[in-house]
Amino acid sequence: MTLAAATDSALPVGDLTATASLLKAAADPLRLDILRLLAQDSFGVLELCQLLTIKQSGMSHHLKVLANAGLVTSRREGNSIFYRRAYFSADDPLAALQQSLFATLDNNALSDERAEALERIREERARASQAFFASNVRKFRAQQDLIASYPVYAEQVSQLLADTPLPGQKLALEVGPGEGDFLAVLSERFERVLAVDNSPIMLTRSRDRVNTLGLNNVELVLGDTRKLPERQLDADCVVLNMVLHHTPSPADILRDISTALAPGGALLMTDLCRHEQAWAREACGDLWQGFEPEDLGHWAREAGLVEGQSVYFALRNGFQIQLRQFFKPSR
Numbered sequence: 159m160t161l162a163a164a165t166d167s168a169l170p171v172g173d174l175t176a177t178a179s180l181l182k183a184a185a186d187p188l189r190l191d192i193l194r195l196l197a198q199d200s201f202g203v204l205e206l207c208q209l210l211t212i213k214q215s216g217m218s219h220h221l222k223v224l225a226n227a228g229l230v231t232s233r234r235e236g237n238s239i240f241y242r243r244a245y246f247s248a249d250d251p252l253a254a255l256q257q258s259l260f261a262t263l264d265n266n267a268l269s270d271e272r273a274e275a276l277e278r279i280r281e282e283r284a285r286a287s288q289a290f291f292a293s294n295v296r297k298f299r300a301q302q303d304l305i306a307s308y309p310v311y312a313e314q315v316s317q318l319l320a321d322t323p324l325p326g327q328k329l330a331l332e333v334g335p336g337e338g339d340f341l342a343v344l345s346e347r348f349e350r351v352l353a354v355d356n357s358p359i360m361l362t363r364s365r366d367r368v369n370t371l372g373l374n375n376v377e378l379v380l381g382d383t384r385k386l387p388e389r390q391l392d393a394d395c396v397v398l399n400m401v402l403h404h405t406p407s408p409a410d411i412l413r414d415i416s417t418a419l420a421p422g423g424a425l426l427m428t429d430l431c432r433h434e435q436a437w438a439r440e441a442c443g444d445l446w447q448g449f450e451p452e453d454l455g456h457w458a459r460e461a462g463l464v465e466g467q468s469v470y471f472a473l474r475n476g477f478q479i480q481l482r483q484f485f486k487p488s489r
Contacts, residue, residue: 176228176252183227184259188212189220193229193243194263195276199407200233200242200446209275229256233432235439235447245456283406283445284356284382305438306400306430308339311479314469315399315428316343318481322466324394325422325488331393333383333415334401336360338367344397345373352391356382383414392420398427402454403446409457416461419486425463427454431470431478451480458484 430448
């Protein structure tokens with residue numbers, strides 16, 4: 159769809175103010191760079207300044223223009239404000255124009271310079287997460303219990319696994335197994351289980367659990383999901399239990415997982431809904447204060463996955479958990 163076609167007969171008669179604001183916001187190469195970077199991730203102002211080599215005052219101005227046009231939105235994560243793309247509802251007169259703009263931007267790959275800067279940002283986030291687990295491994299379970307310990311969601315995710323139609327039971331992949339709580343469930347159902355974690359300390363805890371329970375069909379691998387495409391996996395099922403809110407780029411994780419799934423395979427994901435309890439970042443090493451369900455759905459669709467069942471339940475401490483099921487379409 160062209161930009162001209164996107165605006166044809168879609169605008170309210172006599173009111174072109176919103177259209178002019180959107181087009182004005184998009185009429186700047188640097189603002190287009192910002193929107194391109196926000197395609198699959200959220201960034202703070204200082205991170206965007208680092209990515210685009212611009213002063214904070216200038217960046218704040220550009221973000222304000224984009225926000226006023228409805229192209230970006232923001233949310234607070236602890237003491238920082240993070241920006242991401244905003245999406246108009248399907249019935250908004252400007253939705254087609256906005257989607258056409260985003261699609262045009264996404265057809266252009268990032269320059270090598272931008273890609274390298276982006277990788278540095280994500281590595282900084284990953285190091286911060288790894289440092290937290292290295293420093294807090296002995297008290298991590300107690301801290302995690304303050305939010306949502308494994309027993310809180312174990313029965314629900316086990317039942318979701320049992321109810322999920324899968325192409326086979328040859329291989330299951332768990333990303334971020336933590337202390338290995340769910341590996342016993344997977345080991346019983348699948349011929350082979352692969353568990354990947356980028357924290358050496360947490361992987362050691364998982365290995366202790368595997369050895370104690372004698373789970374001989376479980377393989378533990380140190381690394382992150384970016385290495386999954388190299389392994390050319392065809393996993394029948396991938397599990398993410400309380401992992402995404404610790405990861406530098408949740409959307410990238412879902413894209414990597416999509417490549418590891420067999421056609422018809424399922425991703426089962428448990429995570430927190432968006433919350434405003436900022437203490438969780440310091441106490442539990444969270445990078446993100448949960449997620450809006452529509453954000454997870456959007457990232458999954460962008461990764462080529464189709465949504466299945468969703469289960470939501472609230473906890474007495476004010477947190478809400480979402481259990482999500484996604485499928486990789488069969489060929």
